[in-house]
Amino acid sequence: MPDVHVPIPAETRDRLTAAAAAEGLSLRAYLMRLAGDSARPARDGTRADRVRQALHAWNGYDPDPEEEARLDAELDRRIAEAAATG
Known part of the structure; x- marks a missing residue:
């Protein structure tokens, strides 16, 4: 290529x-x-659903959309911080 x-x-x-x-x-x-x-977004939807169901079955973790957005924002902040110090 x-x-x-x-x-x-x-x-x-x-x-x-x-x-x-x-x-x-x-x-x-x-x-x-x-x-x-x-x-890959179309395929990942079903995979993400399976992972979410497995996590919930394993330990009961099932974040609501608000908690998920908060956690995503925290992850984005940490990645930006790591990239800035690297």
Whole structure:
């Protein structure tokens, strides 16, 4: 597959590079993974449902949408913090 060059601001490139490094990936591998993840939302819905049901059956954990949004925001904050210090 031939490479493609996409012009983006240097700040964006640096943030993506930091996020990739935080996960032990090259920028190329990180972007390929992101592209692959974005192609899967339709399949992941059923997988996510199965995981949620398994978690609930195992330990009763079943967050409501508000708690889930709060936890997602906390995870996003921690990822941004890790990327900024990396």
